[in-house]
Amino acid sequence: MGTVTAICISKQRGTPKQPVSSAQFVPDYGIQGDAHAGNWHRQVSLLQQEKIDAFRERGVAVAAGAFGENLAVTGIDFRALPVGTQLQCGEVLLEITQIGKECHTHCAIYQRVGDCIMPREGVFARVLCGGTIHVGDDMQCIARTQPFAFQAAVITLSDAGAAGAREDKSGPMIVQRLRESGYAVIEQLLLPDGRERLEHELIRLCDQRQPDLILTTGGTGFSQRDVTPEATLAVADRQVPGIAEAMRAASMQITKRAMLSRAVSVIRGRTLIINLPGSPKACMETMDVFMDTIPHGLGLLRGMVHDCARA
Structure with a gap:
Protein backbone atom coordinates (compact mmCIF):
# COMPACT_ATOMS: atom_id res chain seq x y z
CA MET A 1 0.00 0.00 0.00
CA GLY A 2 1.23 3.47 -0.87
CA THR A 3 0.01 7.06 -0.84
CA VAL A 4 0.08 9.56 -3.69
CA THR A 5 2.19 12.50 -2.55
CA ALA A 6 2.25 14.52 -5.79
CA ILE A 7 0.53 14.68 -9.18
CA CYS A 8 2.35 16.58 -11.90
CA ILE A 9 1.58 17.40 -15.54
CA SER A 10 3.08 19.49 -18.32
CA LYS A 11 1.00 21.03 -21.08
CA GLN A 12 3.92 21.03 -23.53
CA ARG A 13 6.71 18.51 -24.07
CA GLY A 14 10.10 19.75 -23.00
CA THR A 15 8.71 21.90 -20.21
CA PRO A 16 8.87 21.05 -16.48
CA LYS A 17 5.86 19.29 -14.97
CA GLN A 18 3.83 21.32 -12.52
CA PRO A 19 2.01 19.95 -9.45
CA VAL A 20 -1.78 19.80 -9.36
CA SER A 21 -4.09 18.66 -6.58
CA SER A 22 -5.93 16.11 -8.74
CA ALA A 23 -6.01 14.79 -12.31
CA GLN A 24 -8.33 12.88 -14.61
CA PHE A 25 -6.93 9.60 -15.97
CA VAL A 26 -8.29 8.49 -19.36
CA PRO A 27 -8.18 4.82 -20.46
CA ASP A 28 -5.65 4.02 -23.21
CA TYR A 29 -4.52 7.65 -23.19
CA GLY A 30 -3.07 8.90 -19.92
CA ILE A 31 -3.63 12.05 -17.90
CA GLN A 32 -5.99 14.63 -19.35
CA GLY A 33 -4.03 17.80 -20.11
CA ASP A 34 -0.59 16.15 -19.97
CA ALA A 35 1.55 16.51 -23.09
CA HIS A 36 2.98 12.99 -22.74
CA ALA A 37 -0.40 11.28 -22.87
CA GLY A 38 -1.27 9.36 -26.00
CA ASN A 39 -1.80 5.98 -27.60
CA TRP A 40 1.49 4.42 -26.52
CA HIS A 41 2.89 2.42 -23.63
CA ARG A 42 4.38 5.31 -21.60
CA GLN A 43 1.17 7.14 -20.69
CA VAL A 44 1.94 7.72 -16.99
CA SER A 45 5.31 7.96 -15.23
CA LEU A 46 5.76 7.06 -11.56
CA LEU A 47 8.51 7.53 -8.96
CA GLN A 48 8.76 6.36 -5.37
CA GLN A 49 8.67 9.37 -3.04
CA GLU A 50 11.39 7.88 -0.84
CA LYS A 51 13.81 7.87 -3.81
CA ILE A 52 13.06 11.56 -4.39
CA ASP A 53 13.64 12.30 -0.70
CA ALA A 54 16.98 10.45 -0.76
CA PHE A 55 18.05 12.55 -3.73
CA ARG A 56 17.11 15.72 -1.85
CA GLU A 57 19.18 14.59 1.14
CA ARG A 58 22.24 14.91 -1.09
CA GLY A 59 21.69 18.66 -0.89
CA VAL A 60 19.86 19.05 -4.19
CA ALA A 61 16.64 21.06 -4.05
CA VAL A 62 14.14 19.54 -6.48
CA ALA A 63 10.48 20.42 -6.78
CA ALA A 64 7.65 17.98 -7.43
CA GLY A 65 7.70 16.92 -11.08
CA ALA A 66 11.34 17.90 -11.57
CA PHE A 67 12.28 14.39 -12.71
CA GLY A 68 9.40 14.27 -15.17
CA GLU A 69 7.24 12.07 -12.95
CA ASN A 70 3.45 12.25 -13.18
CA LEU A 71 2.90 10.49 -9.86
CA ALA A 72 5.08 10.42 -6.76
CA VAL A 73 3.98 7.71 -4.35
CA THR A 74 5.32 6.82 -0.94
CA GLY A 75 5.49 3.20 0.22
CA ILE A 76 5.80 1.37 -3.13
CA ASP A 77 9.19 0.50 -4.61
CA PHE A 78 8.16 0.63 -8.26
CA ARG A 79 11.63 -0.33 -9.49
CA ALA A 80 11.28 -3.74 -7.83
CA LEU A 81 7.98 -4.57 -9.57
CA PRO A 82 7.87 -6.52 -12.84
CA VAL A 83 6.29 -5.28 -16.04
CA GLY A 84 2.62 -6.27 -16.02
CA THR A 85 2.06 -5.32 -12.36
CA GLN A 86 -1.30 -3.60 -11.88
CA LEU A 87 -1.76 -0.61 -9.58
CA GLN A 88 -5.16 0.43 -8.20
CA CYS A 89 -5.84 3.98 -7.01
CA GLY A 90 -9.54 4.55 -6.43
CA GLU A 91 -11.27 3.82 -9.73
CA VAL A 92 -8.05 4.20 -11.69
CA LEU A 93 -6.24 1.03 -12.76
CA LEU A 94 -2.71 1.26 -14.16
CA GLU A 95 -0.47 -1.44 -15.63
CA ILE A 96 3.32 -1.10 -15.55
CA THR A 97 4.72 -1.33 -19.09
CA GLN A 98 8.36 -0.27 -18.73
CA ILE A 99 11.03 -0.15 -16.03
CA GLY A 100 13.45 2.77 -16.26
CA LYS A 101 14.22 4.64 -19.46
CA GLU A 102 16.99 5.72 -21.79
CA CYS A 103 18.09 9.30 -21.33
CA HIS A 104 18.85 10.63 -24.82
CA THR A 105 19.03 14.30 -23.81
CA HIS A 106 20.02 14.93 -20.21
CA CYS A 107 17.47 16.93 -18.20
CA ALA A 108 18.11 20.15 -16.30
CA ILE A 109 18.74 18.25 -13.06
CA TYR A 110 21.40 16.09 -14.68
CA GLN A 111 23.02 19.16 -16.22
CA ARG A 112 23.06 20.73 -12.77
CA VAL A 113 24.31 17.89 -10.57
CA GLY A 114 25.39 15.16 -12.97
CA ASP A 115 22.67 12.70 -11.96
CA CYS A 116 18.96 11.99 -12.37
CA ILE A 117 17.02 9.16 -10.75
CA MET A 118 14.25 8.83 -13.35
CA PRO A 119 16.19 6.65 -15.85
CA ARG A 120 16.95 4.00 -13.23
CA GLU A 121 14.15 4.39 -10.64
CA GLY A 122 11.13 5.54 -12.64
CA VAL A 123 8.53 3.27 -14.19
CA PHE A 124 5.90 3.83 -16.85
CA ALA A 125 2.33 2.59 -17.08
CA ARG A 126 -0.73 2.66 -19.27
CA VAL A 127 -4.22 3.47 -18.04
CA LEU A 128 -6.58 0.46 -18.05
CA CYS A 129 -9.50 2.04 -16.17
CA GLY A 130 -10.05 5.77 -15.85
CA GLY A 131 -11.07 8.07 -13.06
CA THR A 132 -9.72 10.84 -10.84
CA ILE A 133 -6.68 10.62 -8.56
CA HIS A 134 -6.17 13.16 -5.77
CA VAL A 135 -3.06 13.88 -3.74
CA GLY A 136 -3.37 11.78 -0.59
CA ASP A 137 -5.18 8.87 -2.29
CA ASP A 138 -4.07 5.33 -1.51
CA MET A 139 -2.48 3.12 -4.16
CA GLN A 140 -1.92 -0.62 -4.02
CA CYS A 141 -0.66 -3.48 -6.14
CA ILE A 142 -3.54 -5.82 -6.93
CA ALA A 143 -4.08 -9.30 -8.32
CA ARG A 144 -4.57 -9.24 -12.08
CA THR A 145 -8.18 -9.28 -13.22
CA GLN A 146 -7.24 -10.91 -16.56
CA PRO A 147 -4.64 -13.50 -17.56
CA PHE A 148 -1.32 -11.98 -18.60
CA ALA A 149 -0.71 -12.64 -22.31
CA PHE A 150 2.87 -13.43 -23.19
Whole structure:
Protein backbone atom coordinates (compact mmCIF):
# COMPACT_ATOMS: atom_id res chain seq x y z
CA MET A 1 0.00 0.00 0.00
CA GLY A 2 1.23 3.47 -0.87
CA THR A 3 0.01 7.06 -0.84
CA VAL A 4 0.08 9.56 -3.69
CA THR A 5 2.19 12.50 -2.55
CA ALA A 6 2.25 14.52 -5.79
CA ILE A 7 0.53 14.68 -9.18
CA CYS A 8 2.35 16.58 -11.90
CA ILE A 9 1.58 17.40 -15.54
CA SER A 10 3.08 19.49 -18.32
CA LYS A 11 1.00 21.03 -21.08
CA GLN A 12 3.92 21.03 -23.53
CA ARG A 13 6.71 18.51 -24.07
CA GLY A 14 10.10 19.75 -23.00
CA THR A 15 8.71 21.90 -20.21
CA PRO A 16 8.87 21.05 -16.48
CA LYS A 17 5.86 19.29 -14.97
CA GLN A 18 3.83 21.32 -12.52
CA PRO A 19 2.01 19.95 -9.45
CA VAL A 20 -1.78 19.80 -9.36
CA SER A 21 -4.09 18.66 -6.58
CA SER A 22 -5.93 16.11 -8.74
CA ALA A 23 -6.01 14.79 -12.31
CA GLN A 24 -8.33 12.88 -14.61
CA PHE A 25 -6.93 9.60 -15.97
CA VAL A 26 -8.29 8.49 -19.36
CA PRO A 27 -8.18 4.82 -20.46
CA ASP A 28 -5.65 4.02 -23.21
CA TYR A 29 -4.52 7.65 -23.19
CA GLY A 30 -3.07 8.90 -19.92
CA ILE A 31 -3.63 12.05 -17.90
CA GLN A 32 -5.99 14.63 -19.35
CA GLY A 33 -4.03 17.80 -20.11
CA ASP A 34 -0.59 16.15 -19.97
CA ALA A 35 1.55 16.51 -23.09
CA HIS A 36 2.98 12.99 -22.74
CA ALA A 37 -0.40 11.28 -22.87
CA GLY A 38 -1.27 9.36 -26.00
CA ASN A 39 -1.80 5.98 -27.60
CA TRP A 40 1.49 4.42 -26.52
CA HIS A 41 2.89 2.42 -23.63
CA ARG A 42 4.38 5.31 -21.60
CA GLN A 43 1.17 7.14 -20.69
CA VAL A 44 1.94 7.72 -16.99
CA SER A 45 5.31 7.96 -15.23
CA LEU A 46 5.76 7.06 -11.56
CA LEU A 47 8.51 7.53 -8.96
CA GLN A 48 8.76 6.36 -5.37
CA GLN A 49 8.67 9.37 -3.04
CA GLU A 50 11.39 7.88 -0.84
CA LYS A 51 13.81 7.87 -3.81
CA ILE A 52 13.06 11.56 -4.39
CA ASP A 53 13.64 12.30 -0.70
CA ALA A 54 16.98 10.45 -0.76
CA PHE A 55 18.05 12.55 -3.73
CA ARG A 56 17.11 15.72 -1.85
CA GLU A 57 19.18 14.59 1.14
CA ARG A 58 22.24 14.91 -1.09
CA GLY A 59 21.69 18.66 -0.89
CA VAL A 60 19.86 19.05 -4.19
CA ALA A 61 16.64 21.06 -4.05
CA VAL A 62 14.14 19.54 -6.48
CA ALA A 63 10.48 20.42 -6.78
CA ALA A 64 7.65 17.98 -7.43
CA GLY A 65 7.70 16.92 -11.08
CA ALA A 66 11.34 17.90 -11.57
CA PHE A 67 12.28 14.39 -12.71
CA GLY A 68 9.40 14.27 -15.17
CA GLU A 69 7.24 12.07 -12.95
CA ASN A 70 3.45 12.25 -13.18
CA LEU A 71 2.90 10.49 -9.86
CA ALA A 72 5.08 10.42 -6.76
CA VAL A 73 3.98 7.71 -4.35
CA THR A 74 5.32 6.82 -0.94
CA GLY A 75 5.49 3.20 0.22
CA ILE A 76 5.80 1.37 -3.13
CA ASP A 77 9.19 0.50 -4.61
CA PHE A 78 8.16 0.63 -8.26
CA ARG A 79 11.63 -0.33 -9.49
CA ALA A 80 11.28 -3.74 -7.83
CA LEU A 81 7.98 -4.57 -9.57
CA PRO A 82 7.87 -6.52 -12.84
CA VAL A 83 6.29 -5.28 -16.04
CA GLY A 84 2.62 -6.27 -16.02
CA THR A 85 2.06 -5.32 -12.36
CA GLN A 86 -1.30 -3.60 -11.88
CA LEU A 87 -1.76 -0.61 -9.58
CA GLN A 88 -5.16 0.43 -8.20
CA CYS A 89 -5.84 3.98 -7.01
CA GLY A 90 -9.54 4.55 -6.43
CA GLU A 91 -11.27 3.82 -9.73
CA VAL A 92 -8.05 4.20 -11.69
CA LEU A 93 -6.24 1.03 -12.76
CA LEU A 94 -2.71 1.26 -14.16
CA GLU A 95 -0.47 -1.44 -15.63
CA ILE A 96 3.32 -1.10 -15.55
CA THR A 97 4.72 -1.33 -19.09
CA GLN A 98 8.36 -0.27 -18.73
CA ILE A 99 11.03 -0.15 -16.03
CA GLY A 100 13.45 2.77 -16.26
CA LYS A 101 14.22 4.64 -19.46
CA GLU A 102 16.99 5.72 -21.79
CA CYS A 103 18.09 9.30 -21.33
CA HIS A 104 18.85 10.63 -24.82
CA THR A 105 19.03 14.30 -23.81
CA HIS A 106 20.02 14.93 -20.21
CA CYS A 107 17.47 16.93 -18.20
CA ALA A 108 18.11 20.15 -16.30
CA ILE A 109 18.74 18.25 -13.06
CA TYR A 110 21.40 16.09 -14.68
CA GLN A 111 23.02 19.16 -16.22
CA ARG A 112 23.06 20.73 -12.77
CA VAL A 113 24.31 17.89 -10.57
CA GLY A 114 25.39 15.16 -12.97
CA ASP A 115 22.67 12.70 -11.96
CA CYS A 116 18.96 11.99 -12.37
CA ILE A 117 17.02 9.16 -10.75
CA MET A 118 14.25 8.83 -13.35
CA PRO A 119 16.19 6.65 -15.85
CA ARG A 120 16.95 4.00 -13.23
CA GLU A 121 14.15 4.39 -10.64
CA GLY A 122 11.13 5.54 -12.64
CA VAL A 123 8.53 3.27 -14.19
CA PHE A 124 5.90 3.83 -16.85
CA ALA A 125 2.33 2.59 -17.08
CA ARG A 126 -0.73 2.66 -19.27
CA VAL A 127 -4.22 3.47 -18.04
CA LEU A 128 -6.58 0.46 -18.05
CA CYS A 129 -9.50 2.04 -16.17
CA GLY A 130 -10.05 5.77 -15.85
CA GLY A 131 -11.07 8.07 -13.06
CA THR A 132 -9.72 10.84 -10.84
CA ILE A 133 -6.68 10.62 -8.56
CA HIS A 134 -6.17 13.16 -5.77
CA VAL A 135 -3.06 13.88 -3.74
CA GLY A 136 -3.37 11.78 -0.59
CA ASP A 137 -5.18 8.87 -2.29
CA ASP A 138 -4.07 5.33 -1.51
CA MET A 139 -2.48 3.12 -4.16
CA GLN A 140 -1.92 -0.62 -4.02
CA CYS A 141 -0.66 -3.48 -6.14
CA ILE A 142 -3.54 -5.82 -6.93
CA ALA A 143 -4.08 -9.30 -8.32
CA ARG A 144 -4.57 -9.24 -12.08
CA THR A 145 -8.18 -9.28 -13.22
CA GLN A 146 -7.24 -10.91 -16.56
CA PRO A 147 -4.64 -13.50 -17.56
CA PHE A 148 -1.32 -11.98 -18.60
CA ALA A 149 -0.71 -12.64 -22.31
CA PHE A 150 2.87 -13.43 -23.19
CA GLN A 151 4.60 -10.44 -24.76
CA ALA A 152 7.13 -10.60 -27.57
CA ALA A 153 9.44 -8.39 -29.62
CA VAL A 154 10.82 -9.08 -33.10
CA ILE A 155 14.14 -7.80 -34.48
CA THR A 156 15.19 -8.14 -38.11
CA LEU A 157 18.92 -7.83 -38.88
CA SER A 158 19.61 -6.77 -42.45
CA ASP A 159 21.92 -4.13 -43.91
CA ALA A 160 19.88 -3.98 -47.12
CA GLY A 161 16.57 -3.91 -45.24
CA ALA A 162 17.66 -1.16 -42.87
CA ALA A 163 18.88 0.89 -45.84
CA GLY A 164 15.52 0.52 -47.59
CA ALA A 165 17.03 -1.50 -50.45
CA ARG A 166 15.13 -4.68 -49.60
CA GLU A 167 11.70 -5.36 -48.13
CA ASP A 168 11.70 -7.05 -44.74
CA LYS A 169 9.45 -10.05 -45.24
CA SER A 170 10.62 -12.22 -42.33
CA GLY A 171 9.83 -9.74 -39.55
CA PRO A 172 6.17 -9.19 -40.48
CA MET A 173 5.63 -12.93 -40.97
CA ILE A 174 7.04 -13.65 -37.49
CA VAL A 175 4.85 -10.92 -35.98
CA GLN A 176 1.75 -12.37 -37.63
CA ARG A 177 2.60 -15.88 -36.45
CA LEU A 178 3.11 -14.66 -32.89
CA ARG A 179 -0.17 -12.75 -32.84
CA GLU A 180 -2.05 -15.73 -34.22
CA SER A 181 -0.57 -17.72 -31.33
CA GLY A 182 -1.87 -15.23 -28.74
CA TYR A 183 1.28 -13.18 -28.12
CA ALA A 184 1.15 -9.40 -27.72
CA VAL A 185 3.92 -8.01 -29.95
CA ILE A 186 5.12 -4.87 -28.20
CA GLU A 187 7.94 -3.85 -30.57
CA GLN A 188 9.19 -4.67 -34.07
CA LEU A 189 12.62 -3.37 -35.10
CA LEU A 190 14.61 -3.41 -38.36
CA LEU A 191 18.34 -2.95 -37.73
CA PRO A 192 21.48 -3.16 -39.86
CA ASP A 193 23.74 -6.13 -39.20
CA GLY A 194 26.30 -5.54 -36.48
CA ARG A 195 26.80 -6.11 -32.77
CA GLU A 196 26.68 -2.75 -31.01
CA ARG A 197 23.16 -1.66 -31.96
CA LEU A 198 21.70 -5.14 -31.51
CA GLU A 199 23.28 -5.56 -28.07
CA HIS A 200 21.92 -2.16 -27.06
CA GLU A 201 18.37 -2.99 -28.18
CA LEU A 202 18.40 -6.44 -26.59
CA ILE A 203 19.50 -4.97 -23.25
CA ARG A 204 16.93 -2.17 -23.47
CA LEU A 205 14.09 -4.54 -24.29
CA CYS A 206 14.99 -7.17 -21.68
CA ASP A 207 15.71 -4.75 -18.85
CA GLN A 208 13.10 -2.04 -19.45
CA ARG A 209 10.16 -3.53 -21.37
CA GLN A 210 10.74 -7.10 -20.18
CA PRO A 211 8.99 -9.09 -22.94
CA ASP A 212 8.72 -12.82 -22.40
CA LEU A 213 10.21 -13.59 -25.80
CA ILE A 214 12.47 -11.88 -28.34
CA LEU A 215 12.88 -13.41 -31.79
CA THR A 216 15.67 -12.16 -34.05
CA THR A 217 15.85 -12.97 -37.75
CA GLY A 218 18.99 -12.75 -39.85
CA GLY A 219 22.70 -12.54 -39.18
CA THR A 220 23.26 -16.18 -38.20
CA GLY A 221 25.40 -17.30 -41.16
CA PHE A 222 29.07 -17.16 -42.13
CA SER A 223 29.32 -13.65 -43.62
CA GLN A 224 31.58 -11.19 -41.86
CA ARG A 225 28.55 -9.05 -40.90
CA ASP A 226 26.62 -12.06 -39.53
CA VAL A 227 27.20 -11.45 -35.82
CA THR A 228 23.72 -11.91 -34.34
CA PRO A 229 24.80 -14.94 -32.23
CA GLU A 230 27.79 -13.04 -30.83
CA ALA A 231 25.60 -10.07 -29.85
CA THR A 232 23.01 -12.38 -28.30
CA LEU A 233 25.58 -14.29 -26.25
CA ALA A 234 27.15 -11.03 -25.09
CA VAL A 235 23.94 -9.96 -23.32
CA ALA A 236 22.96 -13.40 -21.99
CA ASP A 237 22.67 -14.41 -18.35
CA ARG A 238 22.13 -18.08 -19.22
CA GLN A 239 22.17 -20.22 -22.35
CA VAL A 240 19.33 -22.47 -23.55
CA PRO A 241 21.17 -24.60 -26.12
CA GLY A 242 18.38 -27.15 -26.55
CA ILE A 243 16.15 -24.81 -28.56
CA ALA A 244 18.82 -23.92 -31.13
CA GLU A 245 19.91 -27.57 -31.30
CA ALA A 246 16.33 -28.71 -31.93
CA MET A 247 15.93 -26.08 -34.66
CA ARG A 248 19.08 -27.26 -36.42
CA ALA A 249 18.10 -30.93 -36.08
CA ALA A 250 14.67 -30.31 -37.61
CA SER A 251 16.09 -28.12 -40.37
CA MET A 252 18.64 -30.80 -41.27
CA GLN A 253 15.71 -32.93 -42.41
CA ILE A 254 14.92 -30.20 -44.96
CA THR A 255 18.39 -29.05 -46.04
CA LYS A 256 21.94 -30.06 -45.13
CA ARG A 257 22.86 -26.39 -45.10
CA ALA A 258 21.12 -26.16 -41.73
CA MET A 259 24.41 -27.32 -40.19
CA LEU A 260 25.85 -23.92 -41.16
CA SER A 261 23.45 -22.04 -38.88
CA ARG A 262 25.14 -20.44 -35.86
CA ALA A 263 21.86 -19.45 -34.18
CA VAL A 264 21.76 -19.46 -30.37
CA SER A 265 19.03 -19.30 -27.72
CA VAL A 266 19.59 -17.61 -24.36
CA ILE A 267 17.93 -16.00 -21.35
CA ARG A 268 18.47 -12.48 -20.07
CA GLY A 269 16.55 -11.68 -16.91
CA ARG A 270 13.13 -13.14 -17.53
CA THR A 271 13.28 -12.92 -21.32
CA LEU A 272 13.96 -15.78 -23.72
CA ILE A 273 15.89 -14.73 -26.86
CA ILE A 274 15.95 -17.02 -29.91
CA ASN A 275 17.86 -16.40 -33.15
CA LEU A 276 15.98 -17.36 -36.32
CA PRO A 277 17.37 -17.55 -39.86
CA GLY A 278 16.86 -14.71 -42.32
CA SER A 279 14.70 -16.56 -44.84
CA PRO A 280 10.92 -16.15 -44.32
CA LYS A 281 10.34 -19.83 -45.18
CA ALA A 282 13.08 -20.98 -42.78
CA CYS A 283 11.68 -18.72 -40.03
CA MET A 284 8.30 -20.43 -40.22
CA GLU A 285 9.90 -23.89 -40.30
CA THR A 286 12.04 -23.22 -37.23
CA MET A 287 9.14 -21.64 -35.34
CA ASP A 288 7.23 -24.88 -35.94
CA VAL A 289 9.89 -26.58 -33.80
CA PHE A 290 9.40 -24.59 -30.59
CA MET A 291 6.11 -22.67 -30.63
CA ASP A 292 4.14 -25.41 -28.85
CA THR A 293 6.88 -26.05 -26.28
CA ILE A 294 8.26 -22.71 -25.13
CA PRO A 295 5.11 -21.45 -23.31
CA HIS A 296 6.03 -23.79 -20.46
CA GLY A 297 9.50 -22.25 -20.25
CA LEU A 298 8.10 -18.73 -20.48
CA GLY A 299 5.71 -19.56 -17.66
CA LEU A 300 8.65 -20.67 -15.53
CA LEU A 301 10.51 -17.43 -16.26
CA ARG A 302 7.39 -15.42 -15.41
CA GLY A 303 6.83 -17.40 -12.19
CA MET A 304 3.50 -18.72 -13.43
CA VAL A 305 4.63 -22.39 -13.51
CA HIS A 306 6.38 -24.18 -10.67
CA ASP A 307 6.11 -27.90 -11.34
CA CYS A 308 8.08 -29.41 -14.22
CA ALA A 309 7.37 -33.03 -13.29
CA ARG A 310 5.63 -35.25 -15.83
CA ALA A 311 3.32 -38.09 -14.91
